[in-house]
Amino acid sequence: MRARAALVLAAVVVLLASFVQPASAQFITVGNPVVQQRADTAIYKHTDGYYYMTASVPDYKRVELRRATTLQGLGTATTANAFVAPSSGALSGWIWAPDIRYYDGAWYMYFSASPSTATFAQRLYWIRNTCANPMTCAWSAPQRFTTGWESFQLDAASFVNRGVRYFVWAQDSPDTTYNSHMYIARMNGATGITGTVTEIARPTYSWEMEGVAGVVEGPSPLVKNGRVYIAYSASATDSRYKLGLLSSWDTADLLDPASWYKHPNPVFQTANGVYGPGHGSFTVAEDNTTDVLVYHARDYATPTPDALTDPNRHTRMQQLYWRENGDPFFGQPLPNGTTRPGIRGAHSNRCVDNYNLDTTPGALVRLYDCNGNTAQEWEFSYRGVSWYEIRNRNTGTCLTDLNASTTANADVGLTVCTSAAAQQWTLLDQGSGWFSLRNVAGAMCLDNYEWNAANGARLSLYPCNGTAAQRWRRG
Structure with a gap:
């Protein structure tokens, strides 16, 4: 019997040695905040291996x-000024929310600026x-990026879907009293739009109107899983600031x-001592695989002297996750410090x-x-x-359903990674940044039993029920 057991063990060792592990993700242990006093952050990872970052600066x-x-x-990188506001003229007031792309x-870089005589008369510009x-x-002198009508406009972003380049931004509509609506158009080269301009969002929910007449702004596009997503920011830019989400199929007419x-419902909002998370972008970690959410927030609830x-x-x-239906799952803001990616009940x-x-x-x-x-x-x-x-x-x-069991109260433990169904977990959104982990083999959720x-x-x-015993968050 011992000889037979030894043969079986040897066979298992050979099998495990021959198994080729799929590439792992990166352990995300970012120390937050990454960059002090920078908001509306845009990050572009280029083919040269560098991350290029621009953002609103406090002045x-x-x-x-x-x-x-x-x-x-x-956070410690050297900075360079691509453009500095002159003492007078159309761009002498405030410069907001630049975005960077390589086309x-x-x-x-696309940004909004205003004259010092009317600082809220924001208009869009580009430099090259x-x-x-x-x-x-040196960068070129700023040129106007025209949208088709004159009103408060800001927060330019662009993306490519199925070979077509699109431009999205926020602008005041002459038809409502809301602060801003969100629009999309096809780009004509890198410096203009062509054809139909389409409104794709306006404030409609109470959580988009907290402290303001109504705000949808800061579009952040992401194309993945056969869909086009645009995260956006809503409400006043204090602790009530938060992210909402638009989605479409990548085969759809995005101008419809x-x-x-x-x-x-909002997909990302104040929690864990991080206040007013909003306007940012998406990138990938150094492994070129793990999706990362970039955003700004404060360490306290009440801005002084005011939010602006x-x-x-x-x-x-922090890492961006994906739900069982392919939609992004933002979770909750991680608290300050070098947060290890734990799973908290x-x-x-x-x-x-x-x-x-x-x-x-x-x-x-x-x-x-x-x-x-x-x-x-x-590591997820x-x-x-x-x-x-x-x-x-x-x-x-x-993390494994140890016996691929479908019986309630089945054991969960740690075994060598094989990508078997017993090691496959899906994220179920339970609201307010909490999730459940559903095992594919067992068709049940990780549970704080009893x-x-x-x-x-x-x-x-245990059978998935969404109770607090099955709700988890990272951090």
Whole structure:
């Protein structure tokens, strides 16, 4: 019997040795805030391996650029001014929310500016740079980017879908009393639009009108999973600022307003000591795989002396996730500091833990006080359009329905990563940034069984019900 057992064990070892692991995601351990006193952040990762970042600066008097080979490195990177507001004229007032893109062999930045005599008379402009490294060469003089009518306009962004380039922005409509609507048009080259201008969003929900007549602004496009998404910012730019979401199919006519679905609830808002998260962009981590949400927020609720002149909106970053239906899942803002990517329970306020740092195959996961050590660090690697592999940093093994069981209270532990259905997890949105983890093989959710909030409490699988025992967040 011992000889037979040895043969079986040897066969298992050979099988595991021959298994080729799929590429893992990057452990996202960004120290937030990444860049102090920079808002409306846009980041473009170029083919030269650098991240190029621009943002609103607190004096609103310049278009600034920096670059670094890592996202964290942007916080200490050298800056260069691409444009500085003159003392008089159409661009002498405030400069807001620049965006950066690389089109047709040249760099472009789009931004809004106003005269000092009417600082809210914002209009859109563009500047151009043909150097490989735009930090080293002068940018062209600003030129107007015309939208078809004259009114308050800001927050330019652009994207490409199925080979067609689109421009999106926020502007005051002459037909309503709202502060801004959102529009889309096809681009004509890199410096203009052509054809139909379409309104795709206006304030319609109460959470878009908190403290203001109504705001939808700061469009942030993202194309993935056969869809086109535009995150946008809503309400007053204090602790009530938040993100909403528009979505369309990538095969749809994006100039038809009926093609766009406006999600009824905010997707990202104040939590965990981070106030008024909003206007940012999307990028990828250094692995060129892991999606990253970039946004700004304050460390306190009440701006001083007011939301516009308080300088302390800081650039933050964290991993962006994907729901079981392919939609983005933003979660909650991570608190300040170098936050390890833990999984914290809503009922227990404790974290999913490789208990006692047990590296034995099949070791059960349990709850423990959140402490940020490697036993509580979990890498979420997105596979396909529906599921995640969840790997523990201490063991290098994956969260598993140990017996591929469909029976309630099934064991959950750590085994060698194989991408089997027992290691496939989908994110179910439970609202307000909380999620449930549904196992594909067991068709049940990770559960704080018996609602036991003590250290060492066992976790298991249980039919998905959305209760606090099955609600989790990162951080």
